[in-house]
Amino acid sequence: MTNPLDRSTRLVTVFGGSGFVGRHVVRALAQRGWRIRVACRRPDLAFHLQPIGKVGQIHAVQANLRYPASVASAVHGAEAVVNLVGILTESGRQRFDAVHGFGANVVARAAKAAGAASLIQMSAIGADAESASSYARSKAQGEAAARNSYADATIIRPSIVFGPEDDFFNRFAALARLSPVLPLIGGGATKFQPVYVGDVAEAIARVLDGQAAGKTLEAGKTWELGGPEVRTFRELLEFICTTIGRKRLLLPMPFPLARAQAFGSEIANAVSLGLYPKILHMTRDQVTLLQTDNVVSEAAKAAGLTLEGMGIEADSIEAIVPTYLYRFRKSGQFEARATA
Template structure:
C-alpha cells in the first residue's frame, strides 16, 4: 500500500486560521504538504507542523494565474481555503473569493488533481452581502470548472487563533459595555479542528465528490447566547446592549476604518441579519460533520482552553459567582 508521503497536497491559504489547522491535520496523516501563500517568508511557523521536509511553502497569489498554475504542479490534491473578511486594495471579495476560486479550480483541473474548496454557510447569489455573493460566485465557478470538486461550507469557526471569540473577549476586557448586533440571529459555531478533520478526511477520500457539505457545531445558539458564553468564560461582566441593525450599520461606516477588535464593516452587519446554521437538506443528505463520522466539539468544551487569558487574574483564577 502506497504511503501518504507519496501524495502531494497543495494548500492555498495554509497560513491562515483554518489553514494552519488543516496543515497540522494533513501532517499527522503523513501527507506531503505544499503551502501556497502570498508571503512565504512569513509562514515559517508552519514548518514544525510536520517532519523535516514535509511542509514546503511557496509564493502564489490567486489574482495571478501563472503563480497558481506553478503552485499546483505535480499535486494530487488541491485545497483552496483562501477567503477574506474585509476588503483592501486589490483584495476584494470578488477578486479573491470568486475569480480566485475559479483560477484555482481551473489550475487543479489542468493537472488532474482532486479539488477541495472551502466556502461558507450563507453563500448565496441573492444575498445583500457582497461577501456572501462572492462566496456563491466562487462555488459556481468551482463547480463549472471541476464538477467533481468537494465543497465545504463551515458556519462561524472558533479556536485559539480565531477572530471571533477572541475578539469579543478582548472587547469585554476593554469596555464595561458591549454592543450586541443581531442578538437573536442564530449561529452554529464550529470548532476549527473539526473542520480541519473533515478536510483531511476528504483528502483521504472519505467525502463525496461533487457534493457540498455544511459544517456546524453541536449547538444552534443565538448571538446573545454566544456572547454571554464568551464573557462568562472570560469572567467579565459587561452590560450587553442590543443595537438595531440600522444604527449598527451607521456606526460601521466609521468603524470599518478602526484597528483590531474595534473594526466593523457595513457588510459584516448585513451578514448578521441572517441565520448561519446547517440546512435541513444537508442533514437529510448526510452532508454534515456527523455524516462524515465526526463528533463535533462544543464552544463550551473548547473555548475555556484559550479564553482564560482574558480573565482578570489569568488561567488559575477561580470563577466569580
C-alpha cells in the same frame, strides 16, 4: 502504480495553508502522511508550519491568486488541491470578488489543467448568489467558479469557526476587557452554530481520503459543517463574558443603527490608513450578514452532508474556548488561584 494508502508519495497543495484554518488542515494532513505544499503570498511567514510535520514533509511556496502563473506552478504535480483563501473584510486590493470569485476560478482551472484528482473549495454557510451581503454573494461566486472549471470540486461550508486564533471569540473577549458595554446587533437573536477548527480540518482530511465512517465519500458534494449546538448572538456574548469572568451590559442595537455605526467605522478606518483598532472596526456588510441565521440547513442534515455524516463528533465551545480565552480574565490563567 501508487499505493493509495501510502500518502508519503502523494502531494497536496494547500492555498492559504499558513492561515487560521490552514495550519490545522496542514496538521491533519501531515498526521496522515501527505506531502504538503503550502501556497501563500509570504512563504517566509509560514515557518511556524515546519514543526507540524516530519523533515521535508511540508514545503511553503510563493503564490498569489491574482497571478495565474504562480498558481499553476504551485499545483504542478499535486494529486489534490485545497483552496482555503478567504477574507472577512475588504481592504485595498483584497476585494471579495477578487479573492473569493476570481481566486477560486484561478485555482480550479489550474487544478484541472494539472490533472489533480481532487479539489476542495472552502466556502461558508450562507453563501448565496442572491444575498444582500457582498461576502455571501462572493462565496457563492467562488463555489460556482470552482464547479465550472472543476465539476467534481467538493465544497466545504462551515459556520463560524472557532479555535485559538479565531476572529470571533477572541475579538469580543478583547472588547469585553476594554468596554463595559457590548452591542447586541439586531437584538442578538441571530443564530450561529460555531464549529471547532480542528473538526473542520478533520473533515477536509477525510474528504481527501475519500473514506469516513466506513463509507466512501463521493466527490462533488457540498458539506455544511456546524458544531453540536445552535446559539444566538446574545447567548454567545453571555458565554464569552462568563468565561472571562467579566460582567458587561449587553445593549440591543437595531440593525439601522448598527449600519450607521458601521458606516462611521468604515470612514474612520479609511482616514486612519488602517490604524483604526481592529476590535472596534465593523462594516455594513457584516451587519447585513447578521440579519440571517448561520446554521446547518435541514437539507444538508437530511442528506448526511454534515460532520455527523462523516462520523465526526463535533467539539463544543465549552470544551475548547475556555482553553484560550483565559488570557482575557483579570488574572489570566491564574484567575482560579487568585480567587481561591
